[in-house]
Amino acid sequence: xxxxxxxxxxxxxxxxxxxxxxxxxxxxxxxxxxxxxxxxxxxxxxxxxxxxxxxxxxxxxxxxxxxxxxxxxxxxxxxxxxxxxxxxxxxxxxxxxxxxxxxxxxxxxxxxxxxxxxxxxxxxxxxxxxxxxxxxxxxxxxxxxxxxxxxxxxxxxxxxxxxxxxxxxxxxxxxxxxxxxxxxxxxxxxxxxxxxxxxxxxxxxxxxxxxxxxxxxxxxxxxxxxxxxxxxxxxxxxxxxxxxxxxxxxxxxxxxxxxxxxxx
Numbered sequence: 178x179x180x181x182x183x184x185x186x187x188x189x190x191x192x193x194x195x196x197x198x199x200x201x202x203x204x205x206x207x208x209x210x211x212x213x214x215x216x217x218x219x220x221x222x223x224x225x226x227x228x229x230x231x232x233x234x235x236x237x238x239x240x241x242x243x244x245x246x247x248x249x250x251x252x253x254x255x256x257x258x259x260x261x262x263x264x265x266x267x268x269x270x271x272x273x274x275x276x277x278x279x280x281x282x283x284x285x286x287x288x289x290x291x292x293x294x295x296x297x298x299x300x301x302x303x304x305x306x307x308x309x310x311x312x313x314x315x316x317x318x319x320x321x322x323x324x325x326x327x328x329x330x331x332x333x334x335x336x337x338x339x340x341x342x343x344x345x346x347x348x349x350x351x352x353x354x355x356x357x358x359x360x361x362x363x364x365x366x367x368x369x370x371x372x373x374x375x376x377x378x379x380x381x382x383x384x385x386x387x388x389x390x391x392x393x394x395x396x397x398x399x400x401x402x403x404x405x406x407x408x409x410x411x412x413x414x415x416x417x418x419x420x421x422x423x424x425x426x427x428x429x430x431x432x433x434x435x436x437x438x439x440x441x
């Protein structure tokens with residue numbers, strides 16, 4: 178299965194992976210800015226954007242990561258947003274030598290709360306959301322768009338932008354269901370110690386899906402991670418806080434080495 182991808186710009190390679198229910202079009206503004214210094218490759222996950230859906234690929238996180246690795250540049254840094262960050266973590270576990278630096282944007286090794294991991298979505302809330310998706314995928318996707326932008330200082334504007342971008346084309350309903358299953362089941366916490374890649378954990382302070390305290394806990398699991406919180410931003414800081422997000426990404430990618438310090 179070959180996924181759809183587009184590359185623009187010149188310089189060191191940088192892969193962008195979108196989140197659940199989205200496609201590469203969500204990166205338009207950030208991609209243009211990043212392309213001034215990097216060769217940016219945007220990849221549509223199966224059943225999203227222009228990538229075909231294939232049963233089985235979206236049902237397994239390793240299979241999904243393998244599909245992305247098959248089309249990604251051999252030497253590049255990876256930036257994954259939300260579900261895309263989960264895929265990037267799995268890719269770094271499968272082929273660590275392929276990823277120069279790793280940026281997890283509002284992403285986590287476990288999106289559902291579990292024993293020893295309270296800073297996540299309640300399993301009952303997640304299950305109700307999944308059932309709503311089965312009953313009415315479009316309405317549930319629209320509600321999720323509102324949830325992603327909640328808390329942002331310009332939530333209404335961000336939500337309108339996401340609706341305009343994400344629903345043209347709309348993701349395949351089977352891909353949405355499979356993606357939610359991945360988010361519900363995945364728990365990579367026990368494997369993160371194997372990711373030696375320099376990693377930036379970046380998130381909005383008002384993200385309702387990823388509490389800010391989760392970043393400090395995540396940083397303890399990675400051998401070589403720093404974290405940064407974008408003030409007054411929600412789950413999509415690259416939309417509401419373009420400059421702050423871009424500056425954090427550029428500073429991390431252009432640094433000759435990571436310091437191991439953590440930023441609150």
